[in-house]
Each structure stands twice: as structure tokens, then as C-alpha cells.
Amino acid sequence: MKKIFAGFLLLVMSTMAQASLIGFDFQAQLGIDQIDSTGLSGTYFNQLSSPNFTAVDPGTDLTNFFGSTWDITASQISVTFNSSHAGPPFLFNGFRLVDIQGIAPNFSNVTLFSSSNAGFTAANVNFNNDILTLNMSGLSGGSVVLNYQTTSVPEPSPLAIIALGIAALTLSRRKKHTL
Numbered sequence: 001m002k003k004i005f006a007g008f009l010l011l012v013m014s015t016m017a018q019a020s021l022i023g024f025d026f027q028a029q030l031g032i033d034q035i036d037s038t039g040l041s042g043t044y045f046n047q048l049s050s051p052n053f054t055a056v057d058p059g060t061d062l063t064n065f066f067g068s069t070w071d072i073t074a075s076q077i078s079v080t081f082n083s084s085h086a087g088p089p090f091l092f093n094g095f096r097l098v099d100i101q102g103i104a105p106n107f108s109n110v111t112l113f114s115s116s117n118a119g120f121t122a123a124n125v126n127f128n129n130d131i132l133t134l135n136m137s138g139l140s141g142g143s144v145v146l147n148y149q150t151t152s153v154p155e156p157s158p159l160a161i162i163a164l165g166i167a168a169l170t171l172s173r174r175k176k177h178t179l
Contacts, residue, residue, distance in 0.1 A: 019150045020074040021055045024104035028053070030066050031093040031133070052100055067141075068095065076113065079134060080143040093137045099130035105150035106130050117142030 029050045053062045055072040062070040068081040079095065107127040115121070119139050125146060126133040134144065 019105035020057075021072050021077075021104055021148070021150065022057045022074055023055065025052055025054050025100050026061075026072075026104070027051070027098045027100045028062055028065050028068070028070060029096040029098060031096055031135075070097075075147060075149075077110075077132070077146045077148055078143065079146075081136065081139075082141045094124075094133065094135045096134070097132040102130065104130055107132060107148060108151050109149040111147045113145040113147045115142060115144045117144070120144055 027050050051062060051065060053070070055061050057073045060069055060071050062068075066081075068079055071078040077097070081095075106129040110125055110127045110132060112120075112122040112125060117139050120136065120142065124135040126135070127148075132146075132148075
């Protein structure tokens with residue numbers, strides 16, 4: 001019964017912590033529209049020449065990736081790009097940010113905070129679990145700042161940990177007195 005009470009106490013007193021992307025490893029990928037031999041086109045994300053980087057705050061995380069600079073903070077992702085990189089047989093279509101180890105918190109919400117390019121709107125942002133895609137097709141440059149939220153992580157509050165410690169000490173003293 002006491003174990004059930006302690007577990008219930010810990011559950012009631014726990015809080016939900018908002019996780020960030022700081023400290024996790026990512027890969028920035030260049031999106032291109034590629035026309036194949038049959039004339040069909042589709043977006044292809046180049047993984048071979050894409051750099052891996054670790055999100056740190058403060059500081060710029062990735063520079064000079066096909067004319068772009070990336071900065072990830074505890075609540076925002078900022079991407080500055082300065083050219084469209086268009087040229088046959090490829091057409092620039094945007095960027096993708098991928099969690100390369102599959103252990104970063106998943107995106108639960110991504111919203112457009114600001115854009116210096118009027119053509120870039122919230123419709124240009126797509127996210128799915130640990131992949132963020134920015135559709136920049138037809139845009140020639142600018143900067144984009146996105147607010148992001150990740151899945152919450154349960155975290156016990158300090159008060160719950162203290163209460164659990166006192167309960168454990170009390171139980172251990174009682175057992176010593178009964179021996």
C-alpha cells in the first residue's frame with residue numbers, strides 16, 4: 001500500500017518539461033526538384049553532401065550550407081538563405097532538417113514567427129515527428145524564423161523527490177526499529 005501511495009505522490013507532483021533541440025545532432029539537407037529520364041520530377045533531398053551538426057545555444061550551428069546559415073535556440077529555428085541555387089537539371093526546392101540519431105524530441109508544433117521574404121508563409125513549413133521541411137521553391141533569398149515546440153517530457157518536481165526521500169528514510173528507520 002505504501003508503494004502505491006509513493007507512486008501516486010510522485011505522479012501527482014510531477015511536471016511536464018518542455019524539451020528543446022539543444023545538444024542533439026542534426027543533418028541539413030538540400031531539396032531539389034530533379035527531372036528523371038522519363039520526364040517525371042519530384043523533390044529529392046540530398047543526403048550525401050549534407051553536413052551533420054549539433055544544435056548549440058548560443059551560437060550559429062551551421063554556416064555556408066548552399067548559401068544558408070542555421071541557428072537553433074531553445075525555442076526557435078532561424079534560417080538565412082541568400083540564393084535560389086537554380087540551375088538545370090536541378091531546381092532548388094528548400095531545406096530539410098533531420099534528427100540523424102532519432103533521439104531528439106519530436107516536433108509537436110512549428111509556427112512561422114517572421115520572414116523577410118513575402119513569398120514564404122506558414123504554408124511553406126511542414127513537420128513530421130523529427131523532420132522539419134522548409135519549401136523555398138521559387139524564393140531567391142531571405143531569412144525565416146520559426147517558433148517550435150517539441151513533445152513534453154515528464155519530469156518529477158523537486159518537491160516530489162524530497163517527499164519520496166523522506167518517505168524512504170522513514171520506512172527504513174521503522175524497519176531498523178522492528179529488527
